[in-house]
Amino acid sequence: MFFVIHIKKSSESTWVVMHKDYFKIIIFSLQDAFITLLPYFLIRALLTLLSVFNEYFHYFDSNNFIHNVHLLYDLFPLLLCLSISIHLGKGFKFKKNGFILLSLFAFLMLSEYISFDGNSMVLSPNVLMYSFSIPILLTLGITILKEYDYSFNILTSGHKEPLNEAFNFLFPYTAIVLIALSVNMDIYQRFVNYISNVFSSFAIEVQASLHLIISHLLWLFGIHGTTTYRYTFNMDFYKESIFAGLPYEQFFSAFIIFGGAGSTISLIIAILIASKDRHATLIAKSSIPFAIFNINEPIIYGLPIAFNKNYILPFLFVPIINFTLSYALLTLGVFSFHNVDVPWTTPALLSGYLLTDSLMGSAWQALLIILGVFIYLPFAKRQLTTHASREEFYEKLSLVEKLSSNSESYNSFLQYQNISMEAEIINAALKDINEGNLILFYQPQIELKSGEIYGFEALLRLIKDGKVYAPTFLSTIEKAGLEEVIDMWVVRQVKKDIVNWKKITKEIPHISINLYPKTLVNSKNIYNIIQELSNYNVSIEIVEKALSHNFEKINTNLAKLKQAGIYSAVDDFGSDQANLSLLGVINTESIKLDKSLLDHCDTTKGSILYQSSCKTLKNMNFHIIAEGVENVEQLNFMKKCKVDVIQGWYYSRALPLYKAIEYRVGS
DSSP: OEEEEEOOOOOSOHHHHHGGGHHHHHHHHHHHHHHHTHHHHHHHHHHHHHHHHHHHHOOSOHHHHHHHHHHHHHTHHHHHHHHHHHHHHHHTTOOHHHHHHHHHHHHHHHHOOEEEETTEEEEOSOOHHHHHHHHHHHHHHHHHHHTTTOEEEEEOSSSHHHHHHHHTTHHHHHHHHHHHHHOOHHHHHHHHHHHHHHHHTSOHHHHHHHHHHHHHHHHHTTSOHHHHHHHHSOOGGGGSEEETTEEHHHHHHHHTOTTSTTTHHHHHHHHHHHOOOHHHHHHHHHHHHHHTTTOOHHHHHHTTOTTOGGGHHHHHHHHHHHHHHHHHHHHTTOOOOOOOOOOTTSOTTHHHHHHHTSHHHHHHHHHHHHHHHHHHHHHHHHHHHHHHHHHHHHHHHHHHHHTSTTOHHHHHHHHHSOHHHHHHHHHHHHHHHHHSEEEEEEEEEEETTTOOEEEEEEEEEEEETTEEEOOTTHHHHHHTTOHHHHHHHHHHHHHHHHHHHHHHHSSOOOEEEEOOHHHHHOHHHHHHHHHHHTTTTEEEEEEGGGGGSSHHHHHHHHHHHHHTTOOEEEEEETSSOOOGGGGGTOOOSEEEEOHHHHHTTTSHHHHHHHHHHHHHHHHTTOEEEEEOOOSHHHHHHHHHHTOSEEESTTTOOOEEHHHHHHHHHHO
């Protein structure tokens, strides 16, 4: 056994192109990490609720139960680090197991999460910042190392792959140990103590404001704000009276955070009123029993609010409004307080009544909750759009990844073709897809007899810098053998567009899509196409030249599509050497005449050829679609030829989805 080390600077690669979305991948990975832990948060919230009830009803040994609840809370940093590592590894396509182990090793070495008090092991819950920062920093480090094609190979027989993978993490492990041995945490602690002493010198109103803002900012980063603030800063002011007979702790829980930090009970109501997002609605409903008792982890981590730019403003703004209005009202002496101890888990409305001994206290709380609902409402409505853009991002990332050099077809292509030029085209295409916007436009197809819209053809377009371009890279994608990836992306995107179309017009339009022969040869693709499109009034177009290759397999699969309600057409008929004998047995219903045939109809021979082609196809019971109709003379000629459907600039160019919908509605 011996070692071989390979280190070289890689060129601009598809991997680099993918990870220019580094920040987005991290944010989405963090959000997914929280959502994955939702069962844990629900159990934790339920046990917290049980511990509150147990204080009054004494169902079981309180000390032992509370100890177990605290243990569950203390496990959160470790579970979060594990969940974040899993999702970052998935998002960045790392060797998952190796990256997870490396993250956990770094977390345990650097965070001092586990310590010993005599013979007892102690878990420190106040290390959540390490749960985030360590996996993210490791991701950054590995991303940089990826630029150098760094590999550490152990040439040996048996277990070669896991050994090579393990030793490729040797450098990061060594660096972590050296950092752990050299970092002096006393400097950090002295800095925190200094800030805490500065805060303690302020008036209680200033300390209260800082506590409100800082704790909520921490929540937005997924860190338990109130608990972390208590561990970090001096909290003596918490028990001081902000008004006569009313400590700040009581003021904070009863007049600011209804449902928990962020006044999330207002958010839950807003979601149930306005949101069409199924995930958000489900989380809101699940959070209700806990929010009543001011336990907000299920909604904050399950939605999530943490790392969600959609909720930053209202999550901060609603508590600040509650603080400002309540402080102003209580300054006027509207209510009097008598040092009544009301636990923080006391439901809103009841806590207001107990503190003020008046229904006016409950009414004020209700008014603030309603105000919070109105503030949250527009953001709750936007949540579906946020999730849609997130899905589009992942779809784009998936497309880039599948087209990347990990493809066996692509590797083979680069070995045997013009490597430098074609590779540049592929990488430029990936960059365009990643940085631009690969979308579908829709060109109307018109029934000649009625003049009504027959349907739309889906056409790929690329938007860059506000301009629309044809996807010129498709021919290179086809040469590289990657056309199936593009086709299946189109299939999924057409389905999404039809769903959005139906929401607006309550109808499902007829859409035709062009697919490559290679896609239609693959039985797995046929199964996926049927699963995606069988209920969506979609037809498939296949280019004429494909009929001379793999005809039997393609024809069999076209029959399967037809059986599932997905009809097909021969596209670009007349643009190649047509094998007319195949028209008698092919499982298609329509023939689409190529524009090149129409362009020659200003000659006698061209006109005769077009008319005779239409007559023959009609006699064979084919539905005829003519493309490339651009002027009234050509339109009149189409009437003479008795084609069924026409398509071309005479009626409309290809349109973006919203314009196509407007065209359909206005027709």
